[in-house]
Amino acid sequence: MTRSGWTGRLWASWPGRFGMIVVxxxxxxxxxxxxxxxxxxxxxxxxxxxxxxGADHLLGTDGSGRDILSLLMAGSRTTIWVAAGAGxxxxxxGLALAALGALAVRAVREAVAVIVDIxxxxxxxxxxxxxxxxxxxxxxxxxxxxxxxxxxxxxRVTRPELRRxxxxxxxxxxxxxxxxxxxxxxxxxxxxxxxxxxxxxxxxMAVAVLAEAGLSYLGFGATVTEPSWGLLLAELQQxxxxxxGSVVWPGLAITLTVxxxxxxxxxxxxxxxxxxxxxxxxxxxxxxxxxxxxx
Amino acid sequence: MIRYALTRLALxxxxxxxxxxxxxxxxxxxxxxxxQLIAGVNSSAAQVAAIRERLxxxxxxxxxxxxxxxxxxxxxxxxxxxxxxxxxxxIVEKAQVTIxxxxxxxxxxxxxxxxxxxxxxxxxxxxxxxxxxxxxxxLAAVPVVWAGMMLVVVFAVWLGWLPAQGFPxxxxxxxAAALRALILPALTIGxxxxxxxxxFVRSATLQAMGQDFVRTxxxxxxxxxxxxxxxxxxxxxxxxxxxxxxxxxxIIVGAVVIEQLFSLPGIGRMLVADTGNRDLVKVQSExxxxxxxxxxxxxxxxxxxxxxxxxxxxxxx
Numbered sequence: 001m002t003r004s005g006w007t008g009r010l011w012a013s014w015p016g017r018f019g020m021i022v023v024x025x026x027x028x029x030x031x032x033x034x035x036x037x038x039x040x041x042x043x044x045x046x047x048x049x050x051x052x053x054g055a056d057h058l059l060g061t062d063g064s065g066r067d068i069l070s071l072l073m074a075g076s077r078t079t080i081w082v083a084a085g086a087g088x089x090x091x092x093x094g095l096a097l098a099a100l101g102a103l104a105v106r107a108v109r110e111a112v113a114v115i116v117d118i119x120x121x122x123x124x125x126x127x128x129x130x131x132x133x134x135x136x137x138x139x140x141x142x143x144x145x146x147x148x149x150x151x152x153x154x155x156r157v158t159r160p161e162l163r164r165x166x167x168x169x170x171x172x173x174x175x176x177x178x179x180x181x182x183x184x185x186x187x188x189x190x191x192x193x194x195x196x197x198x199x200x201x202x203x204x205m206a207v208a209v210l211a212e213a214g215l216s217y218l219g220f221g222a223t224v225t226e227p228s229w230g231l232l233l234a235e236l237q238q239x240x241x242x243x244x245g246s247v248v249w250p251g252l253a254i255t256l257t258v259x260x261x262x263x264x265x266x267x268x269x270x271x272x273x274x275x276x277x278x279x280x281x282x283x284x285x286x287x288x289x290x291x292x293x294x295x
Numbered sequence: 296m297i298r299y300a301l302t303r304l305a306l307x308x309x310x311x312x313x314x315x316x317x318x319x320x321x322x323x324x325x326x327x328x329x330x331q332l333i334a335g336v337n338s339s340a341a342q343v344a345a346i347r348e349r350l351x352x353x354x355x356x357x358x359x360x361x362x363x364x365x366x367x368x369x370x371x372x373x374x375x376x377x378x379x380x381x382x383x384x385x386i387v388e389k390a391q392v393t394i395x396x397x398x399x400x401x402x403x404x405x406x407x408x409x410x411x412x413x414x415x416x417x418x419x420x421x422x423x424x425x426x427x428x429x430x431x432x433x434l435a436a437v438p439v440v441w442a443g444m445m446l447v448v449v450f451a452v453w454l455g456w457l458p459a460q461g462f463p464x465x466x467x468x469x470x471a472a473a474l475r476a477l478i479l480p481a482l483t484i485g486x487x488x489x490x491x492x493x494x495f496v497r498s499a500t501l502q503a504m505g506q507d508f509v510r511t512x513x514x515x516x517x518x519x520x521x522x523x524x525x526x527x528x529x530x531x532x533x534x535x536x537x538x539x540x541x542x543x544x545x546i547i548v549g550a551v552v553i554e555q556l557f558s559l560p561g562i563g564r565m566l567v568a569d570t571g572n573r574d575l576v577k578v579q580s581e582x583x584x585x586x587x588x589x590x591x592x593x594x595x596x597x598x599x600x601x602x603x604x605x606x607x608x609x610x611x612x
Contacts, residue, residue: 121544125548131321133569218552219571233441244452244453247448255441
């Protein structure tokens, strides 16, 4: 499968295109916010507190006069860093567990499979709270727990795929032509499980965004000095009866980002899976459609 | 069947062991000196030693783990370090909020997911089917906290129909008020979880539509929809049962966040408070109860699935 082939198919499907545009836009906003935002997101301006949306403050201000648009722009940095960090950790733990569960000796393989099946029942949010109870909450705890939690999920989906590829002719041919197991893994196995893996990763990042928002809302994620959409929701909630309008924006930002990562995952799945025809073709089993991990 | 049940039971026990070992390791072993952590930075050596003795921290770790698990089996979940009340008493009290909340949420989720999931599958080439599918996709992306806030804005702030927060002091002695307090929270969790569940129902229905027995029904004169309703829905129901097992975790997580948002005195809010207070003994037992619950429901769901679906029993001796 050529690279231009599947990126082209990704762009051609509307979920893929929508997901790609949204995710790239959020990344772009996060980068721009490093250099510029309409106001300093942390600047308190009591005279202008609870300003409505208008020419000055496009989305209005919060209870201490901070510009909500600027806060959202700064918050996108936290979102992207949590998604990327959790994604990186999920990649490492997921691939390591999957490789161990597919390639090791039989006893280890089966033990890994059972442990993965058990760990998957442990919700990411509870894992993060458990770690927070010991070391206190922080964004790092969120990144680590979502990364590990989702790594387990990736391992569960990638492991059978790895086993399947392991018994295919080209891997056998590779082994016959003298490749070491490590070379074979790198050259033949990983490229072939990559599609399944990347799709899971995209869905996992959606879970990471939701988890960051939820944990920051509960007070176990971002601290007051770190801009976060979830934390902003918690702050605005206190005045929800008086200023119900302002609470709309951070929620929309989170929803749009999560939707972006989810649709990107759907688009990637359709673009990389040759057995999935556009319409009326065989449909994937329900269990592989949505990630089982809940934020 | 009995052989399957026993194997599955062994897996459940293994699962409970792995989960409890993970919780114990994280909360007791990793922090290093738990007594110091509980006592705080400004504590004297005597205070730390007293805590160590009271919690049995001077014992070897396997003994501590054994003491904890044996206690749990007898219904003794330890006592809170802050209030001194037995943890089991508090959990039983808070469960009176969380269990009805969970059941109501699940009901809402099913009422949304099953009919709309079937519609989304049957009418997938029509506008309404696509709208339902996309709506579910978008709703599943909504953070549950924000969904709750939006419902509060509409139903509590604007319309004034339902309370924005709180639970009656009298609890279920005032059933009408208690139920009213749970409507918005249950609606919040139910709508978001229902959207996730809807996508499973849609996939399951699509799969059922491709099955031979549904196609045969259509071939012998039923319409496609009639055949699906008569022959296909039982198999859709089976996959829904499986997914409910997965949804339990989602509902628990939802309850943790939503009880906080609506100031409901449930297990989730207690866990948030105890985590913030670093009441490690309590957090340890609460997490075991919650994950144990998820694992046990998973076990029951698998057994139920086996009992209902004759195809699964074919390999049994």
